[in-house]
Amino acid sequence: MNWLNSEAFTLFDQHIKWSDTIGNVIGLIALALGWRRSIWSWPAQFVSGVVLFAAFATAHLSGSAGKQIVVMAVAVYGWWQWNRGKGQAQDGGVAVRFATWRERTALAGAAAFGTVAVALLFKAYPSLSWDPWPDAYIFVGTIVAMYAQARGMVEFWFAWLLVDLVGVPLNFANGFAFSGFVYIIYGALVLWGMRDWWLRSRRDSRPVLEGVPA
Numbered sequence: 001m002n003w004l005n006s007e008a009f010t011l012f013d014q015h016i017k018w019s020d021t022i023g024n025v026i027g028l029i030a031l032a033l034g035w036r037r038s039i040w041s042w043p044a045q046f047v048s049g050v051v052l053f054a055a056f057a058t059a060h061l062s063g064s065a066g067k068q069i070v071v072m073a074v075a076v077y078g079w080w081q082w083n084r085g086k087g088q089a090q091d092g093g094v095a096v097r098f099a100t101w102r103e104r105t106a107l108a109g110a111a112a113f114g115t116v117a118v119a120l121l122f123k124a125y126p127s128l129s130w131d132p133w134p135d136a137y138i139f140v141g142t143i144v145a146m147y148a149q150a151r152g153m154v155e156f157w158f159a160w161l162l163v164d165l166v167g168v169p170l171n172f173a174n175g176f177a178f179s180g181f182v183y184i185i186y187g188a189l190v191l192w193g194m195r196d197w198w199l200r201s202r203r204d205s206r207p208v209l210e211g212v213p214a
Contacts, residue, residue, distance in 0.1 A: 006018055017055070018055075019051060019052060019054070019055025019056075020055070022051050023048050023049075023051040023052035023055065024048070024052075024182040025182070026044055026047050026048040026051065027044075027045065027048040027182065028182055028185060028186065028189070029044050030042075030044035030045040030048060031160075031186060031189050031190075031193070032189060034149055034156075034193065035189060035192065035193035035196060035197075037094050037096065039079065039082045039083065039094075041078070041149075042075045042076075042078040042079035042082065043075070043079065045071065045072075045074075045075040045078070045146070046072050046075040046076065046079075048071075049068040049069075049071040049072040049075060050068075050072065052068045053065050053068035053069060053072070056068065066128070067139045067142070070139075070143055071142065071143070071146065074143055074146040074147060074150065075146070077147075077150055078146060078149060078150035081150040081151065082094050082150065082152075094152055095152055096152045096153070096154060096197045096200050096201050097152060097153065097154065097201050098153065098154050098155065098201055099148070099151075099153045099154075099155050103151075103153070104155060107144055107147075107148060107155065107159070110140075110144060111140055111141060111144045111159075114136075114140035114143070114144075115133075115136045115137050115139075115140045115141075116136075118136035118139055118140055119132045119133045119135075119136035119137075120132075121136075122135060122136055131170060131173075134166050134170050135170070137163075137166050138163055138166055138167050138170065141159060141162060141163040141166075142163055144159050145159035145160045145163060154194065154197045154198055154201050156197075157190050157191075157193055157194035157197060158194070160186065160190045161187065161190050161191075161194075164183050164184075164186055164187050164190065167183045168183045168184060171183060
């Protein structure tokens with residue numbers, strides 16, 4: 001699997017790796033599928049995790065590889081959750097909604113506590129991460145965003161925006177330039193997806209009367 005960490009091409013004087021390219025293109029497709037509320041978003045996220053795990057493990061980046069294991073586990077949960085939720089929306093798809101204030105508080109608390117806990121773990125074992133605090137922030141933020149997506153919460157898009165703010169400079173700094181470029185594209189998709197889910201959450205929240213066409 002060493003070819004995953006070989007150079008694919010050069011862009012703006014940045015050496016782009018095959019792993020960086022393949023894993024993040026699939027991740028970008030997964031986000032686009034999530035915007036469309038397609039259940040195939042989850043297998044795409046799982047495959048992206050497999051590719052990036054193989055790349056990071058080969059490069060002996062244990063912390064980054066461990067993150068992908070968690071991403072794959074959440075992708076399996078998301079697949080199961082969306083399979084259960086099919087048909088709840090008026091168009092027969094997965095219903096989306098805004099989180100309750102209790103859920104928002106729980107998500108924010110989990111993100112804050114998780115970031116501190118993971119950062120301290122990374123600091124205790126320096127081989128797990130080169131940048132403990134920002135890496136922990138992205139690690140936990142990604143999990144929180146994916147969990148919110150699995151639950152059909154519009155806040156999932158806000159979580160991705162917050163991850164992007166740190167993810168772009170961190171990826172460039174660590175030599176994963178393609179990840180940085182992809183995160184910028186993520187930002188545009190997130191804004192469009194946020195608008196779509198925001199409007200759709202209003203439609204899906206309206207009751208559908210028996211015998212009355214939607």
